[in-house]
Amino acid sequence: MKTKVTILSLTVLVAMLSFTVEHYGLSWPGYFPKPAYDFSKNPPDSAKIQLGRNLFYSPVLSLNSTISCASCHSPYNAFAHTDHSLSHGIHDQVGNRNAPALFNLAWQKKFMWDGAVNHLDMQPLAALSHPKEMGESLPSVVKKLNQSAFYRSLFYQAFGDSVATGEKVLKALAQFQLTLISANAKYDQVRQGKTAFTEQEERGYAIFSKYCNSCHKEPMFTDYSFANNGLPADSTLKDYGRWIITQQREDSLHFKVPSLRNLSYTFPYMHDGRFKKLQQVIDHYTEGIQDYKVVSKKLRKPILLSEEEKIDLLSFLLTLNDKEFIYNPKFNYPGKK
């Protein structure tokens, strides 16, 4: 009897852990939190997603038709950019910023390293209008799209009306980006009872839970807050992060806590791309934090790890890579028509 109950409750538990949420044709594991994006205001639909995907990969969004969103957000880098840290910021003081990876955006409330953007729909405006990025403006992009027979037909399929507007462009781009859900790393398979961690990964998980989970919170591996993780300020860039936006001094040098999923594909790391290797990031947390007065309270106690423990931690971080996400053909270049 007792074993029966245990087996039963175990099956229920496994079923609970592995059940998936279906929402407007998108799906994610049951252990993901509730998304922040209000899908009812922009219900995902395959024709709109296709339009958004075409726009995402289209150089028509840039002034001289050379750059697309994908130029900086490549599918093979989990939609980050790996060559070098990129220049950003309409205000000179913002300086260089690294193009972040794009996935699980439906759960994010604020965008950009400093949270300047309050809604996924509105994010493209920043890239479109930036003189050093795409140098375009929404009105002129809308005009170009209205002159293209190809796009008029895509707008018709998506909205039942071939006329492009700013609202439609933004909503379609958001729809494509909302489909970029990364939830099939080894970590997820372990949670779903499909496989198990190695002993080394298990040890790394324990270290992670002790020192990192307070900000890079499971299962999204971020708590979507802004924090100072102890990086020495780069005096040439003068990038004060969240302070620029809130104008509250206590937000100085606070940056978005990034998700740690797909790290193998998203180097270089940090808002300014200062670290090329994960090993350097771990060394930063163990030896690199200098000013214990300004760093987040969560990092004020030194993190002491042996070389073996660092490798354990690293091996756990690698279980967050989601290869299926990287090679998902649905996220790729839509092809010429």
Next chain:
Amino acid sequence: MKKIIIILLICFDQTGYAQKEAVSIRFRPVFDSLPIETDKKYPYKNDSIEISVIRFYVSNISFYQNNQLVAELEKKNHLVDIENPASQLIQHIGEKKIQYNSIHFSIGVDSLTNVSGAMGGDLDPVNGMYWTWQSGYINFKLEGKTKLCPARKNQFTYHIGGYEYPYNTLQQVELPVVHNNDIMIDIDIRQLLNQLQLNEVYEVMSPGEKAMVIAKNISSVFSLGK
């Protein structure tokens, strides 16, 4: 008896029809009580001034009788643009006649709308009333030039907005009115310019303390036209 009822019904019906409320509200930027024309020179402080852009959002227009809400416009946000006369005239058609002695509205877009994603019509970011590098609507734009302004090409640029505490620039305006089918609301730009200190603060294009002060100045120059 039947006949009387029918006649009565007809009467009611007709009075019912006649009782529809139609009010037009006109927003009119003025300089010395004259409607402003863009790129025309106006004498100002022993010099002259030209206005090139005046655009702003008027939201949540509602009618009050002794501080009781009696009617509100269905369309929430209106973009008023000096270059587009049709945008300056806002119509209210109500199902029944109302008594009111004041009109309330806000200048700008409320914070909920600011965080609700892409919208169309007057709120489409294509209208150029949305910041690009930082999310948020621009509530009020005033641009022009005068030699009194030490900026490049003597141009002044005020893009006033910001929806987050402590820099929420949305302003409420309440004006006493007499019941009228045609309400004229003047925006006295000379009075606004007098408050702006053109020689010192001539470029405000982000949320913050300066924008807060100017937003209050803006709301103080709306008055009932004559």
